[in-house]
Amino acid sequence: MRLLIITGISGAGKSLVIKHLEDMGFYCVDNLPPLLIHKFVEICIQSRGKIDKIAMVIDIRGGELFNDLFPELKALKDLGILYEILFMEASDNVLIKRYKESRRTHPLSPEGRILEGIKKEREILKEIKKQATYIIDSSNLTPRQLKEELINIFEYGKKFNGIIINIISFGFKHGIPIDCDLVFDVRFIPNPYYIESMRNQTGKNELVRDYVLGFDETQCFLIKLREMLDFLIPNYIKEGKSQLVIGIGCTGGQHRSVAISEALFSHLSKKGHRVVINHRDMIKK
Structure with missing residues (x-):
């Protein structure tokens, strides 16, 4: 079974990643509370191979629940369950432009400046970014190019050197x-x-x-x-x-x-x- 945990900066393209991974045969779950990770994985294991590729988005939308991620990752290791982490990144300028175009507010700064929310989020995510298996910066990627990158990694198994x-x-x-x-x-x-x-x-x-x-x-x-x-x-x-x-x-x-x-x-x-x-x-x- 292949288990992929997707996280990263809000606005960097996690929702688009989920859509592309679904097309590639992954069973995808968005905004899953971290405490439910190993329980959900156990259910998938019991499917006896019917669900063999899982992708789940875990990010700061869960608020304080996000703090449960590291204990859950340790629990997975203790159970001998292998996982990969995909961290989605983008530059501040690109993120601000995307938020303005979509007219959405940043989850950590609903009434304040977008940039302040981005800074807070980067600080919260800096430790999980260090543990990432893959880091994709979507700043200059079109949706088609992002899809090609995901296919290269998760279908063709091409070596990812991190840049x-x-x-x-x-x-x-x-x-x-x-x-x-x-x-x-x-x-x-x-x-x-x-x-x-x-x-x-x-x-x-x-x-x-x-x-x-x-x-x-x-x-x-x-x-x-x-x-x-x-x-x-x-x-x-x-x-x-x-x-x-x-x-x-x-x-x-x-x-x-x-x-x-x-x-x-x-x-x-x-x-x-x-x-x-x-x-x-x-x-x-």
Whole structure:
């Protein structure tokens, strides 16, 4: 039997995770009081294999009941029942935006500022986060990308190294993405915009890609960038970083940044990393 306990920050996507796991054959329970965990597991064991994959959401909506989680986890270990913990995370800016869009209040700050509730919740959850088997940061994941990540982990059994890498191509004239950890300016590469046959194309077009990647300066830059990231990423993982956002910027975000981002995406994917790519400004004028 596979037992998955889902927890994490409110607004980080736990409800969406439950929907996707149900599609994958998990028997899902939302907002279960921690004291009922081992009793519910015993019932599932008695089903004689009819319920062999269980996912349960345990979070701060239960108020003080959440404090019973750690004794229950110990009880599971004492009974010899194996479990995994999935912790859902997201940045403060993304969480605030989601709350405002949904017009919902934070469970720990129903009448106050959303950010205060988020800070309180992070403090309460910091210990369970340390025990998490998997940490998924949904800040830059679309629902489809989140589903793909869950399938990779819980269906295909792909190794999860604890970090999701987001590559964002952008145009400086539209502003730098505020959540980038690393930003690289590729405006030193000649701009395909000034060549008529490429002006209305994007960096995903073969002609534009070959043009951008054909310069010695571009190849030198990519070699140095790959070497740096190959050094940094294992160290970020070692320090427990769950998401790395890499911004690649050119003037408009249509040609050079797109081509370079695609090349970087290919390299990091071949290295076995979980990589998500987003061309933020590719279709903007």
